[in-house]
Amino acid sequence: MTTLNTTPLAPLLDRLFEEAATAETSAALAEFSPEERARLMRSKTDYPELYGRLKDLPLAVSRETGRLLYMLARGCGARTIVEFGTSFGISTLHLAASLRDNGGGRLITSEFEPSKVARARDHLTARGLIDLVEIREGDALRTLSVDLPETVDLLLLDGAKALYPEILSLAESHLRPGAFIVADNADHSPEYLTRVRSPANGYMSTPFADDVELSMRIG
Numbered sequence: 001m002t003t004l005n006t007t008p009l010a011p012l013l014d015r016l017f018e019e020a021a022t023a024e025t026s027a028a029l030a031e032f033s034p035e036e037r038a039r040l041m042r043s044k045t046d047y048p049e050l051y052g053r054l055k056d057l058p059l060a061v062s063r064e065t066g067r068l069l070y071m072l073a074r075g076c077g078a079r080t081i082v083e084f085g086t087s088f089g090i091s092t093l094h095l096a097a098s099l100r101d102n103g104g105g106r107l108i109t110s111e112f113e114p115s116k117v118a119r120a121r122d123h124l125t126a127r128g129l130i131d132l133v134e135i136r137e138g139d140a141l142r143t144l145s146v147d148l149p150e151t152v153d154l155l156l157l158d159g160a161k162a163l164y165p166e167i168l169s170l171a172e173s174h175l176r177p178g179a180f181i182v183a184d185n186a187d188h189s190p191e192y193l194t195r196v197r198s199p200a201n202g203y204m205s206t207p208f209a210d211d212v213e214l215s216m217r218i219g
C-alpha cells in the first residue's frame with residue numbers, strides 16, 4: 001500500500017480530479033481568441049494576465065501524469081523536489097506522497113495566485129503532508145532564484161510555459177546526475193524542447209504521452 005492509493009489521500013484526489021474534469025476550463029479558455037491565447041502562452045512577460053484570468057481553475061496534471069510523478073519520485077528515491085506551478089496542489093499531493101513513502105524529504109513548490117496557495121495549503125494540511133512542503137508564494141522567477149537545496153532529485157515544470165527555460169536555468173546547477181525533469185504541456189515552449197533534446201546540453205529527453213516531456217540530467 002502507498003500513501004497515494006490509501007485513505008485519506010486517495011478520496012481527496014478522486015474528488016479533485018472529478019472537479020478538474022468538470023471545471024469550466026474550456027469555457028474560460030474560449031474567452032480568449034486563439035491568437036490571444038497563443039500570444040499569452042508564449043509570452044515571457046504577459047503570463048500573469050493569463051493565469052490571473054484562470055485563477056479559479058485547477059489546470060491540473062492528468063491522473064496519468066500524477067501517477068508518473070509519484071512513480072518517478074519513488075523509483076529514484078527522491079528526497080528533494082522542486083515544483084514550478086502549484087495551483088490547487090494536485091501534483092504537489094502526488095509528489096509529497098512520494099516523499100512520505102520514501103521516508104521524508106523536502107518539496108519546494110511555487111505559485112503566485114494567493115487563493116491557489118491557500119487552497120493547496122488546505123489540501124496538504126488536511127492530508128497530513130504539509131510538513132514536507134514549502135509553498136513559495138510569488139513569481140517563481142524570484143522565489144526559486146534563492147535557497148534551493150544543494151541537490152535536487154526531481155523538477156516539475158508546470159507554470160507559465162514560456163518560462164520553462166528560465167526556471168530550468170535556476171535549478172540546473174542543483175540537479176544531480178540522474179535527476180528527472182517532467183515538463184507538462186512543453187509543446188508550448190519550443191525553446192525548452194530544443195534545449196533538453198540536445199545531448200550537448202547535458203540531458204536525455206523524450207516526449208511521453210501526449211503532453212509531457214520527460215528528461216533526465218546527465219552531466
Ligand SMILES: C[S@@+](CC[C@H](N)C(=O)[O-])C[C@H]1O[C@@H](n2cnc3c(N)ncnc32)[C@H](O)[C@@H]1O
Nearest residue numbers: 051060061085087090091111112139140159160
Ligand atoms: C497548470 S497550473 C499547475 C497545476 C498543478 N501543477 C497541478 O497539477 O495541480 C499552472 C499554475 O502555475 C501558476 N504560475 C504560472 N506562472 C507562474 C509564475 N511565474 N510563478 C508562480 N506561479 C506561476 C499559475 O497561477 C497556475 O496556478
